[in-house]
Amino acid sequence: MGTWNYRIVKEVFDEEVSYSIREVYYDDAEEAVAEFYISLEDTGLTANTITELWSLYEKMGEAFELNVLTEDEDGELVETDDCAEDEEEIEEDEE
Numbered sequence: 001m002g003t004w005n006y007r008i009v010k011e012v013f014d015e016e017v018s019y020s021i022r023e024v025y026y027d028d029a030e031e032a033v034a035e036f037y038i039s040l041e042d043t044g045l046t047a048n049t050i051t052e053l054w055s056l057y058e059k060m061g062e063a064f065e066l067n068v069l070t071e072d073e074d075g076e077l078v079e080t081d082d083c084a085e086d087e088e089e090i091e092e093d094e095e
Helices: 050-065 082-094
Strands: 002-013 016-027 035-038 068-071 077-080
Touching: 016 050
Parallel strands: none
Antiparallel strands: 002 016, 016 035, 068 077
């Protein structure tokens, strides 16, 4: 049986080091060493150091504290309170 999660992956190309957070699937069957399969999809979290990667991760997390941006009928970005809608759905599910 396999499992997936997100992992930090270090890659080296032409002596240039890059760290990224990638979705990884691994076969945790009864083998001594798991086989890992890295998703080709990029999460957008890529940096030259783990410290920079951590900083990006924290900044992305802060996005959950802000209103959602959406395009209005004129093509302008405006703030919406979609999080409030999600909270209402959760409350309805709990009832």
